[in-house]
Amino acid sequence: MRPFWSLANGSLWRFALLAAFIGCDGSKRGASDVPLSVAELKAVSATPAPAGLVSTPLTVDAPRHEKLKMVSLSIANTGADPIEGLWLIGHGQPNFSSVPDLVKEAVPATLSDREKALAIWQLVTRHRYHWYPPDAWAEPHDPLRLFCVYGYAQCDDASLVFRTLCAYAGLLTRNVSLGAKRDREELGHQAPEVFYDGAWHAFDADQSVFYLARDAQTVASVAQCVADLDLVARTHHPLGNRDEMLLLYGQSKHALDLSPKADDPRVLDSIERLPRLYGHHRMQWHLRPKERVDYHWGNEGKFYYAFFADREKGKPPAYANGTVQLPVDFRSEAFRDVVLCYENAASSSEGLGLVSPRRPGSVVVEMRSPYVLVDAWLDLDCAIQSSSELKVYGLHTERVPARQFWREEGVLRGPHRGQARVPMPGLFRSPGGRQMALYRYVSKIELRGKSVRVRRLVASATFQCAPANLPALKPGGNAMRLLAPANLPLD
Structure with missing residues (x-):
C-alpha cells in the first residue's frame, strides 16, 4: 500500500490515506473497581469542540477493472500535531459529516415542499435497509448513526429519522401508528406524514414506498389509503409486504383519530423539537500523531446489539468492521x-517509569470514534521485575459522571519482559442484561513497584460501520471530497 496524498502545514501536519483492492456494564461497583482521581475525572469529562471544516476536492484514480472490489481503506495522521475533525466523502456520496450539512446538500432550499419531502424519502430509503435495530433507544434514531454506523433499522427508526431530516428542512410532520391482527399475530407499523399544499402526505421510508392518489400525481395520505385500499393494492412494494400493508391500512381507521392535526402544538413544535432531540452526532475523526483508522468492507463477526439473549437473531445480514x-x-x-x-x-530512553516508587504511577489514554465500538484491547511492550506489577483499567465514558470508577481489565506481574496483549471486555459488559453503545472510552495503565518500565503501547479498538456508506472507490476516476480544518492545506 502507498499514500494517495499527503496534507501538510509547514513540517508539522501530515495526513495519509491508503487503499487496498482485490479484483484485477452496570452501575454497581465491583471489588476491583477504583475511583477516579480529581485530575482523571476532569480530563475524562472534557469533550472536544466541533471543528470548523472546509471541503477540499480530491481526484483519485483507481484501476479500471470491471471486478474491482474494495477491501480496505486507511487514514493516518503521520505528523506531529493532532488533526481535530476529519471526514472523507466518497464519489457521489452525500455529506454525512453532520445532519445540517447533509440536509443543506441533499435538500436544496430552492426545492418545493413536495420536492423536499421526496428528496428526504429517497435519502432514507437508499442508505438503510429493514432489519432489527441495534437497540430500543436512541441509537437508530440519529440520522448519521442510522446511515453510517448501522445502515439498518425498522419502521419506527426510519420514521423518526425521516421526520428529523424533514424538521431540519423546515417541514411539518407527524407519525401515524398503524395496527392490525393476523390470526393471533399482532402487526404494527409507523407511517410518517408531511404537511404541505394544505394536506397530509404519507412517505413510508421503511417500506420504500408511497402511494399515489387517484390523480396519479399527488402523494396520498394515510387517511386516503384507509378509505381507498386500492391505492395500496395497486402499488409495487419493493420489500414484498403488500398483503401485510393491506391488513394494516384496512384495520387502522382508529389511528387517524389518535393522530395530531396540522395545527396541533406537537406538530407545530416538531421543527424545533426533533433537532433538539436528535441529529447531534457528527461523523468526524480526531486523529492524534500516528493514530490510524482502517476501514474494511468485510467484518469480523463483531456488532453492537443491546439484547444479549437474542444476539444471533439481531445479527445484521450486511455490516462491516474497522479498527x-x-x-x-x-x-x-x-x-x-x-x-x-x-x-x-x-x-526516559528505557520507557515510562515511576518518578517515586513509593506510590503508584499511571497514564490515561483516550479512544474516540464516530462509529460504535465493539471491541478494545491494549498491546504493551514492557519490562516488569519481581515484586512489581502493571494493572490495566477501563472506563466507559458514556457513564461519566454517573459511574466514576475504573474497572480492572488485567494485571501483568513480574518477572515479565516483552510483548503482552490485554483485552478489555469489561467495557462491553453490563450485569443489567443489556449493553450500552460505546463511542468513547479511556484506559489507564497503573505502574506499581520498584522496577517496571513500559516502552511502547498501542491502544486498539474495533468499530462497526455500514459498508454501503463507506468512501469506496469505483473503477477509474473518483471525485472525492476531504473535510478537514481550514489550516490543513494539501501538499
Whole structure:
C-alpha cells in the first residue's frame, strides 16, 4: 500500500490515506473497581469542540477493472500535531459529516415542499435497509448513526429519522401508528406524514414506498389509503409486504383519530423539537500523531446489539468492521501530547517509569470514534521485575459522571519482559442484561513497584460501520471530497 496524498502545514501536519483492492456494564461497583482521581475525572469529562471544516476536492484514480472490489481503506495522521475533525466523502456520496450539512446538500432550499419531502424519502430509503435495530433507544434514531454506523433499522427508526431530516428542512410532520391482527399475530407499523399544499402526505421510508392518489400525481395520505385500499393494492412494494400493508391500512381507521392535526402544538413544535432531540452526532475523526483508522468492507463477526439473549437473531445480514489504533512511544517526551493525563510517571530512553516508587504511577489514554465500538484491547511492550506489577483499567465514558470508577481489565506481574496483549471486555459488559453503545472510552495503565518500565503501547479498538456508506472507490476516476480544518492545506 502507498499514500494517495499527503496534507501538510509547514513540517508539522501530515495526513495519509491508503487503499487496498482485490479484483484485477452496570452501575454497581465491583471489588476491583477504583475511583477516579480529581485530575482523571476532569480530563475524562472534557469533550472536544466541533471543528470548523472546509471541503477540499480530491481526484483519485483507481484501476479500471470491471471486478474491482474494495477491501480496505486507511487514514493516518503521520505528523506531529493532532488533526481535530476529519471526514472523507466518497464519489457521489452525500455529506454525512453532520445532519445540517447533509440536509443543506441533499435538500436544496430552492426545492418545493413536495420536492423536499421526496428528496428526504429517497435519502432514507437508499442508505438503510429493514432489519432489527441495534437497540430500543436512541441509537437508530440519529440520522448519521442510522446511515453510517448501522445502515439498518425498522419502521419506527426510519420514521423518526425521516421526520428529523424533514424538521431540519423546515417541514411539518407527524407519525401515524398503524395496527392490525393476523390470526393471533399482532402487526404494527409507523407511517410518517408531511404537511404541505394544505394536506397530509404519507412517505413510508421503511417500506420504500408511497402511494399515489387517484390523480396519479399527488402523494396520498394515510387517511386516503384507509378509505381507498386500492391505492395500496395497486402499488409495487419493493420489500414484498403488500398483503401485510393491506391488513394494516384496512384495520387502522382508529389511528387517524389518535393522530395530531396540522395545527396541533406537537406538530407545530416538531421543527424545533426533533433537532433538539436528535441529529447531534457528527461523523468526524480526531486523529492524534500516528493514530490510524482502517476501514474494511468485510467484518469480523463483531456488532453492537443491546439484547444479549437474542444476539444471533439481531445479527445484521450486511455490516462491516474497522479498527482505530493509537501507538504511544514512552521513550520520547512527545508522549505527553498524545495521552489524556499522567501521574507520578516520566519517560526516559528505557520507557515510562515511576518518578517515586513509593506510590503508584499511571497514564490515561483516550479512544474516540464516530462509529460504535465493539471491541478494545491494549498491546504493551514492557519490562516488569519481581515484586512489581502493571494493572490495566477501563472506563466507559458514556457513564461519566454517573459511574466514576475504573474497572480492572488485567494485571501483568513480574518477572515479565516483552510483548503482552490485554483485552478489555469489561467495557462491553453490563450485569443489567443489556449493553450500552460505546463511542468513547479511556484506559489507564497503573505502574506499581520498584522496577517496571513500559516502552511502547498501542491502544486498539474495533468499530462497526455500514459498508454501503463507506468512501469506496469505483473503477477509474473518483471525485472525492476531504473535510478537514481550514489550516490543513494539501501538499
